[in-house]
Amino acid sequence: MHAIVQDNNITQIITNPKSIVIGDIRYPSKIFELWSKAEKEAIGIYEIVTDYTNFKDAQYYINTNEEYSFANNQVTKSWGTATAKQLEDSFWTQQDSDNDLMPSDKSVGDVKIRGLKTIKIKDIKRQASNLLAPTDWYVIKATEVADYDVPSNITTFRSNVRTKSNEMETSINGASDVDALQALFTYTQQADNTTTRPLGEFPRLEV
Numbered sequence: 213m214h215a216i217v218q219d220n221n222i223t224q225i226i227t228n229p230k231s232i233v234i235g236d237i238r239y240p241s242k243i244f245e246l247w248s249k250a251e252k253e254a255i256g257i258y259e260i261v262t263d264y265t266n267f268k269d270a271q272y273y274i275n276t277n278e279e280y281s282f283a284n285n286q287v288t289k290s291w292g293t294a295t296a297k298q299l300e301d302s303f304w305t306q307q308d309s310d311n312d313l314m315p316s317d318k319s320v321g322d323v324k325i326r327g328l329k330t331i332k333i334k335d336i337k338r339q340a341s342n343l344l345a346p347t348d349w350y351v352i353k354a355t356e357v358a359d360y361d362v363p364s365n366i367t368t369f370r371s372n373v374r375t376k377s378n379e380m381e382t383s384i385n386g387a388s389d390v391d392a393l394q395a396l397f398t399y400t401q402q403a404d405n406t407t408t409r410p411l412g413e414f415p416r417l418e419v
Contacts, residue, residue, distance in 0.1 A: 213260040214244065214252070215280060215287040222280050222287060225260075232257075253285070263290040272297055272328065272394045296390040300327040328393055332384050340377040343414055344370055365418055372415040380411055 216224040216234065226232070229244035234255055243252065249259060260280065267275055277292025302324045308314040323330075347370060350362045387393035396411040 213289070215258050215260055215282070217256045217258055217282050217287065220282060222282050225280060226257075258282070258285075258287040260287050260289050263288050266291045266293055268294040269394060272390050298325055298327045299329060299387070299390055299393065301325065301330050302327070328390065329384050329387065332393065332397075333381050336377055336380045336384070339414060340373050343373050347417070369415060369417045376412065376414050383411055 214226040215222050216226065216232065218234075224232075226244075229241040231241050232239055234257075239255070243257075252258070273294040273296055275291050275294050279290060279292075281288050281290070304314045304318050304320055304322050304324045306320050308324075309320055314320070318324075347366050350366045351370075354360050354362045383396055384393065387396060397409055399407040399409045401407050
């Protein structure tokens with residue numbers, strides 16, 4: 213990304229190379245590729261440097277106040293202080309209803325905004341369901357065929373998936389704040405060069 217700076221003010225942000233007019237001269241898009249940094253800056257085109265100091269993972273935070281500034285011969289893109297997303301669910305209240313703020317298809321006590329815990333737990337349940345689905349037929353067959361038993365490795369796998377899913381949900385529900393929740397899903401490199409996360413992983417079927 214580039215910015216056009218005139219009289220120490222940023223006048224335009226350029227996300228993709230294009231033909232531009234500066235002063236009375238039109239420059240072709242090729243200058244972004246062919247000209248040196250110094251040559252572009254000489255006519256007021258600056259490469260944008262991104263300052264990620266305040267930027268946080270958008271899964272967990274709302275990044276606010278995106279802005280561009282020009283100082284010390286450099287254009288910088290930065291953000292203001294990020295706001296943590298809602299951790300717990302919020303619900304429609306009688307006050308919302310009295311103030312005519314509640315949609316007609318909602319009732320007092322219905323979920324108003326799903327919190328991050330609910331969103332993450334829903335995803336865990338989906339993953340567990342997807343892992344169990346390929347072996348559902350074993351269980352269905354066992355209910356329909358009298359002399360058929362589900363293989364022990366299948367039974368163990370399905371039980372382990374459910375156990376791990378419950379453990380993950382407990383960990384998610386136990387997170388005290390957004391940073392603690394994010395940490396559960398954050399992979400870190402171990403001494404043996406493997407990467408793990410506090411939440412752990414679902415088991416895989418042994419065949």
